[in-house]
Amino acid sequence: MDKNPTISFDFLHIMSANLSKYWTPVNFFYYSFFASNLIHLWDIYLHYRQHKVYNQKHKVPVELAQYVDEDNFSKARIYNLDKSNFGFIRDLFGLIQKNVFLWIYMPARMWYLSTNLTLELLGREHEIVSTMLFFFLQSALSTVLDLPFSIYSNFVIEERHGFNKYTMRFFIWDMIKKFLVFQPIVAGLVGGATYIVIRFEDQFFLYLWLFSITMTFILMVIYPSVIAPLFDKYTPLEEGSLRTRIQKLASDIHFPLKNIFVVDGSKRSGHSNAYFFGVFKSKQIVLYDTLFEREEEKPQPESTDDSDDKDKLIKEDLSNKEQKKKSGCTEKEIVAIICHELGHWNHSHIYKNLFISLVNMFFIFMIASIFYKDRVIFEAFGFRGEKMPCFIGLLLVIENIFLIYFEVFNFFMSIISRKFEFQADDFAKNLNFRSELINALVKLNKDNLSFPVYDWLYSALLHSHPPILDRITALKKID
Numbered sequence: 001m002d003k004n005p006t007i008s009f010d011f012l013h014i015m016s017a018n019l020s021k022y023w024t025p026v027n028f029f030y031y032s033f034f035a036s037n038l039i040h041l042w043d044i045y046l047h048y049r050q051h052k053v054y055n056q057k058h059k060v061p062v063e064l065a066q067y068v069d070e071d072n073f074s075k076a077r078i079y080n081l082d083k084s085n086f087g088f089i090r091d092l093f094g095l096i097q098k099n100v101f102l103w104i105y106m107p108a109r110m111w112y113l114s115t116n117l118t119l120e121l122l123g124r125e126h127e128i129v130s131t132m133l134f135f136f137l138q139s140a141l142s143t144v145l146d147l148p149f150s151i152y153s154n155f156v157i158e159e160r161h162g163f164n165k166y167t168m169r170f171f172i173w174d175m176i177k178k179f180l181v182f183q184p185i186v187a188g189l190v191g192g193a194t195y196i197v198i199r200f201e202d203q204f205f206l207y208l209w210l211f212s213i214t215m216t217f218i219l220m221v222i223y224p225s226v227i228a229p230l231f232d233k234y235t236p237l238e239e240g241s242l243r244t245r246i247q248k249l250a251s252d253i254h255f256p257l258k259n260i261f262v263v264d265g266s267k268r269s270g271h272s273n274a275y276f277f278g279v280f281k282s283k284q285i286v287l288y289d290t291l292f293e294r295e296e297e298k299p300q301p302e303s304t305d306d307s308d309d310k311d312k313l314i315k316e317d318l319s320n321k322e323q324k325k326k327s328g329c330t331e332k333e334i335v336a337i338i339c340h341e342l343g344h345w346n347h348s349h350i351y352k353n354l355f356i357s358l359v360n361m362f363f364i365f366m367i368a369s370i371f372y373k374d375r376v377i378f379e380a381f382g383f384r385g386e387k388m389p390c391f392i393g394l395l396l397v398i399e400n401i402f403l404i405y406f407e408v409f410n411f412f413m414s415i416i417s418r419k420f421e422f423q424a425d426d427f428a429k430n431l432n433f434r435s436e437l438i439n440a441l442v443k444l445n446k447d448n449l450s451f452p453v454y455d456w457l458y459s460a461l462l463h464s465h466p467p468i469l470d471r472i473t474a475l476k477k478i479d
């Protein structure tokens with residue numbers, strides 16, 4: 001009778017002993033190496049599929065003929081081909097860099113550098129300070145490594161297609177400012193999180209999760225009102241018919257509108273956008289100045305950066321003359337775009353997304369809390385010695401164990417996001433903005449040189465917005 005339990009116990013014991021035989025630093029290292037390369041190559045493959053579409057589609061497909069003209073189609077094709085070629089080089093560099101960092105044990109090297117710096121600064125060991133330094137060094141390094149790509153992308157590719165509005169001086173100042181503003185925020189978050197992991201040990205996941213929720217809400221409140229204005233000028237939309245129309249729409253659907261701002265996005269880029277922000281009963285709508293209809297009179301760069309701009313102004317002037325066409329949206333179309341945005345509000349899309357992310361985060365923290373002190377993982381990444389940095393261990397676990405999970409999760413999130421876009425379009429349609437929204441989508445597509453044809457797999461996995469033709473078809477459908 002009592003033989004069965006013994007057998008099953010032996011079986012489990014043998015199985016776990018057999019499995020733990022494979023749980024070694026070398027094996028974990030190779031798992032990480034193969035999994036991250038596999039994902040990176042898969043991503044390159046998806047971009048390659050879309051790249052082929054840019055290469056092969058020279059003519060506007062029949063179903064799009066009434067929305068896109070040949071001239072714009074070919075401009076968009078060349079722009080996206082340009083971006084895609086550059087994307088391959090950037091991806092390839094990212095792949096090489098990732099592998100080099102893995103093989104030279106970069107995280108461990110960075111950690112020992114941080115602990116040595118802490119010793120010199122404080123005269124003693126301090127895990128929280130060292131972890132903050134670790135993140136500072138890491139972000140400084142990645143900013144420097146990314147700089148040439150960022151410069152090339154803005155000043156060669158975007159510039160070539162008339163989108164770049166940066167001057168070199170403004171670009172560098174913008175970057176320094178970003179670094180100075182975000183580093184203290186990151187340091188605070190990392191410091192707080194490290195403290196929690198040290199203080200609550202194996203139970204940390206619950207407290208770290210609560211900390212993440214609190215910080216998310218605090219940042220949601222202070223970002224638009226305190227941080228974003230450090231970078232851009234938010235001017236209240238002047239009194240007039242557009243303002244009245246937006247206010248009427250807001251009051252019709254009981255949207256708690258507090259203010260409408262126009263942001264000077266045109267000092268960075270010609271791309272256009274609109275969004276709303278704010279919590280609870282005080283919401284604000286933001287419109288990019290690039291959204292407004294204009295006779296291709298491109299706005300002047302910031303007056304503070306005047307010295308090295310002469311060349312640029314002359315160039316801009318030439319490109320203006322080449323394509324003196326109207327761009328931007330009419331008042332009615334802008335209201336239709338806002339109505340789409342308010343559709344997101346009406347369906348609580350932000351809170352739904354937030355809820356999914358928070359549940360997901362809880363699940364990840366909980367599983368990671370089982371492994372975060374596992375020496376096998378630390379040793380796989382070159383950490384030696386007695387004391388292991390617990391928050392960095394936690395991130396190594398999350399980054400590596402969940403590699404494939406994140407890919408799948410992102411895929412589901414993009415499906416949800418596309419569903420939300422249709423819902424928001426539907427909301428605008430039901431408020432009689434059908435034709436204005438279609439016109440606005442066509443114009444935004446044209447002004448931003450979006451290429452309207454997609455490879456199905458690329459689109460299914462990576463697109464947060466449905467292809468324009470699908471949106472128009474859905475808008476035209478009569479319920």
Ligand SMILES: [Zn+2]
Nearest residue numbers: 340344421424
């Ligand atoms: Zn949307």
